[in-house]
Amino acid sequence: MAAAAGVSITTVSDALNGKGRLPDATRRHVREVADRLGYRPSAAARTLRTGKSGLIGLTVTTYGDEPFTFTEFAYFAEMARAATSAALARGYALVILPATSRHDVWSNVALDGTVVIDPSDQDPVVSELVRQGLPVVSDGRPAGSLPVTAWVDNDHEAAVLGILDHLADAGARRIGLLTGTSTDTYTHLSTTAYLRWCERVGQDPVYESYPAHDPCAGAVAADRLLARPDRPDAVYGLFDPNGTDLLAAARRYGMRVPEDLLLVCCSESTVYANTEPPITTLSLKPRRIGTAVVQLLIDAIEGVDSDLPVEQVIPTELIIRTSSQRRPPRTTVSPPRSPEGK
Amino acid sequence: MAAAAGVSITTVSDALNGKGRLPDATRRHVREVADRLGYRPSAAARTLRTGKSGLIGLTVTTYGDEPFTFTEFAYFAEMARAATSAALARGYALVILPATSRHDVWSNVALDGTVVIDPSDQDPVVSELVRQGLPVVSDGRPAGSLPVTAWVDNDHEAAVLGILDHLADAGARRIGLLTGTSTDTYTHLSTTAYLRWCERVGQDPVYESYPAHDPCAGAVAADRLLARPDRPDAVYGLFDPNGTDLLAAARRYGMRVPEDLLLVCCSESTVYANTEPPITTLSLKPRRIGTAVVQLLIDAIEGVDSDLPVEQVIPTELIIRTSSQRRPPRTTVSPPRSPEGK
DNA sequence: CGCGTTGACAGGCACGTTTCTGCAAGGTCA
DNA sequence: TGACCTTGCAGAAACGTGCCTGTCAACGCG
Numbered sequence: 175m176a177a178a179a180g181v182s183i184t185t186v187s188d189a190l191n192g193k194g195r196l197p198d199a200t201r202r203h204v205r206e207v208a209d210r211l212g213y214r215p216s217a218a219a220r221t222l223r224t225g226k227s228g229l230i231g232l233t234v235t236t237y238g239d240e241p242f243t244f245t246e247f248a249y250f251a252e253m254a255r256a257a258t259s260a261a262l263a264r265g266y267a268l269v270i271l272p273a274t275s276r277h278d279v280w281s282n283v284a285l286d287g288t289v290v291i292d293p294s295d296q297d298p299v300v301s302e303l304v305r306q307g308l309p310v311v312s313d314g315r316p317a318g319s320l321p322v323t324a325w326v327d328n329d330h331e332a333a334v335l336g337i338l339d340h341l342a343d344a345g346a347r348r349i350g351l352l353t354g355t356s357t358d359t360y361t362h363l364s365t366t367a368y369l370r371w372c373e374r375v376g377q378d379p380v381y382e383s384y385p386a387h388d389p390c391a392g393a394v395a396a397d398r399l400l401a402r403p404d405r406p407d408a409v410y411g412l413f414d415p416n417g418t419d420l421l422a423a424a425r426r427y428g429m430r431v432p433e434d435l436l437l438v439c440c441s442e443s444t445v446y447a448n449t450e451p452p453i454t455t456l457s458l459k460p461r462r463i464g465t466a467v468v469q470l471l472i473d474a475i476e477g478v479d480s481d482l483p484v485e486q487v488i489p490t491e492l493i494i495r496t497s498s499q500r501r502p503p504r505t506t507v508s509p510p511r512s513p514e515g516k
Numbered sequence: 517m518a519a520a521a522g523v524s525i526t527t528v529s530d531a532l533n534g535k536g537r538l539p540d541a542t543r544r545h546v547r548e549v550a551d552r553l554g555y556r557p558s559a560a561a562r563t564l565r566t567g568k569s570g571l572i573g574l575t576v577t578t579y580g581d582e583p584f585t586f587t588e589f590a591y592f593a594e595m596a597r598a599a600t601s602a603a604l605a606r607g608y609a610l611v612i613l614p615a616t617s618r619h620d621v622w623s624n625v626a627l628d629g630t631v632v633i634d635p636s637d638q639d640p641v642v643s644e645l646v647r648q649g650l651p652v653v654s655d656g657r658p659a660g661s662l663p664v665t666a667w668v669d670n671d672h673e674a675a676v677l678g679i680l681d682h683l684a685d686a687g688a689r690r691i692g693l694l695t696g697t698s699t700d701t702y703t704h705l706s707t708t709a710y711l712r713w714c715e716r717v718g719q720d721p722v723y724e725s726y727p728a729h730d731p732c733a734g735a736v737a738a739d740r741l742l743a744r745p746d747r748p749d750a751v752y753g754l755f756d757p758n759g760t761d762l763l764a765a766a767r768r769y770g771m772r773v774p775e776d777l778l779l780v781c782c783s784e785s786t787v788y789a790n791t792e793p794p795i796t797t798l799s800l801k802p803r804r805i806g807t808a809v810v811q812l813l814i815d816a817i818e819g820v821d822s823d824l825p826v827e828q829v830i831p832t833e834l835i836i837r838t839s840s841q842r843r844p845p846r847t848t849v850s851p852p853r854s855p856e857g858k
Numbered sequence: 859c860g861c862g863t864t865g866a867c868a869g870g871c872a873c874g875t876t877t878c879t880g881c882a883a884g885g886t887c888a
Numbered sequence: 889t890g891a892c893c894t895t896g897c898a899g900a901a902a903c904g905t906g907c908c909t910g911t912c913a914a915c916g917c918g
Contacts, residue, residue: 184867184906188867218564221560415790561873561903563875564904565877
């Protein structure tokens with residue numbers, strides 16, 4: 175390449191990177207020759223020399239040998255989408271790396287930093303990364319004393335309390351919860367918030383748990399919840415498919431929604447705008463989380479003394495639809511789906 | 517590191533990579549010291565030396581400035597999940613790279629090969645990659661004469677014809693199509709297959725198109741389709757949300773499903789197992805496609821003279837539910853969701 | 859005319875591997 | 889006892905950048 179342009183390697187490097195003091199004529203000449211030859215500087219060599227690869231790890235939890243769980247599809251897809259976009263805008267690319275990934279793969283890719291989704295307490299991957307001096311930003315408040323560089327999360331407790339109040343306002347007497355058996359922070363915080371709310375208002379807790387990563391178990395758990403002797407007249411489901419699951423269970427027991435059963439579930443899916451009836455959902459705003467996580471990470475990588483807090487709480491959004499309102503605004507003809515959630 | 521173990525650089529390399537002729541004692545010693553120091557060989561240096569990075573690009577189309585479109589969520593998520601898993605099993609990691617990505621990002625990451633999803637005709641990114649001598653495997657039959665190394669696709673024509681026959685068998689007299697305005701291969705092949713089928717059986721085509729990347733347009737198009745004077749008595753929707761969209765539209769016009777309207781849509785979502793009524797869906801088997809694409813790509817990277825064909829057609833699966841059967845198997849109490857689609 | 863200054867490049871080292879070659883010590887065998 | 893092979897390792901050359909230093913000519917200036 176240098177030979178083809180009749181200049182030295184230094185001149186090529188300077189010309190392409192806009193450094194050094196070269197006349198514009200030389201710069202143009204070098205770039206022209208580079209274009210003609212289809213020359214691309216070696217990313218590996220650049221990484222070796224500069225110590226920066228422009229790559230960010232996106233660590234997802236695994237269930238079985240597959241990355242990320244089925245129920246988190248929509249959330250993860252949106253979050254990853256926003257994260258990819260945000261990273262790209264700043265010149266970085268994302269590498270998907272499952273948490274239980276083989277050691278050789280992890281050490282075989284040069285990362286500038288990593289985003290971890292819902293790290294478990296004392297996550298060995300995170301400790302290893304931190305020990306290497308890499309910045310780590312987590313989606314979800316890190317459990318225990320995990321030494322992450324920064325984190326972003328929703329205020330899950332406030333969200334659950336808000337939903338329970340909303341349901342109580344709509345006339346619910348006994349609110350049930352469909353929750354998970356796993357010990358991640360989201361499930362844990364949401365469930366304890368529910369239990370505390372029950373204690374405060376003097377209601378006996380009515381809840382069923384199931385392994386959230388099993389796509390079939392949700393329907394069974396929804397059925398169990400409505401089959402109980404102390405059947406609730408309102409239910410909040412923590413996971414994405416709970417809406418359709420609970421709706422189907424309600425139909426099986428002849429319960430009308432929202433007349434006999436008020437329904438809310440946590441979901442990023444737009445299908446709930448068009449179900450019969452439309453279901454009120456809680457959005458965790460994965461787009462904002464994905465963007466925020468990446469911004470914090472890149473700031474840390476580039477040593478920007480960001481004036482943003484290293485702990486960011488993203489507000490949730492309750493999208494109120496017919497299923498949680500005792501007097502639905504329109505019962506006859508509803509207009510085509512309104513443009514919500516972008 | 518070499519100094520710490522009291523041996524030469526060569527010995528360290530050989531010991532860690534299992535090469536050279538070293539006694540087991542030396543190997544163990546070197547590995548022990550490496551563990552103690554937390555030493556990790558530099559991925560950048562290895563890549564520079566060997567020319568292999570262990571990274572595979574996953575190119576997704578973009579709409580606006582966000583990677584992959586909303587309607588393809590479930591398909592993409594499943595496909596990416598399987599691809600990630602398959603790549604990892606062979607020691608590779610995936611890098612998400614949107615097609616319209618900035619040039620500097622593309623050239624800044626050392627890829628061993630790339631998976632492209634639905635490349636457009638004369639895709640500049642693909643041409644560039646092929647020119648660099650990188651293997652490129654596409655998900656979706658490449659349009660035009662795109663010089664990909666291999667490709668994997670469904671037989672979309674056969675799938676559409678199968679669905680139309682299925683609907684006709686169920687008693688449909690006039691089958692409508694909900695399709696897209698974009699020019700990608702999937703939309704194009706499916707639509708022409710529909711038109712050819714109509715011609716063959718002597719039915720006037722009844723279809724509506726909409727920009728599939730717009731999450732709101734689908735509901736409007738579904739409404740348009742059922743508002744036509746030549747209203748169809750069965751509809752196939754090409755995109756994931758069409759099922760709920762069409763169901764909602766049918767309710768607005770007082771049509772019962774499946775009595776007045778038979779419904780099928782192409783989707784990977786399990787929500788259609790629990791809608792009222794459950795909707796027949798066509799699965800494109802993204803898991804199998806994602807796995808196949810990665811296997812073919814890694815075979816090409818590693819120079820394996822694979823005896824697999826470089827063109828693979830993955831069969832689709834029609835999951836028949838109530839919405840496309842004139843006599844639904846059970847109309848009263850249905851059991852909790854059956855475990856389908858894994 | 860000598861001297862400092864500036865522009866325009868070339869030389870060369872370092873990044874951390876992998877790998878080829880080299881080389882000494884020790885053993886085998888005629 | 890030398891020729892020859894095996895074992896166990898060390899030396900050194902790349903890989904392609906980025907960057908620091910060096911060189912040489914031109915130029916302004918007192």
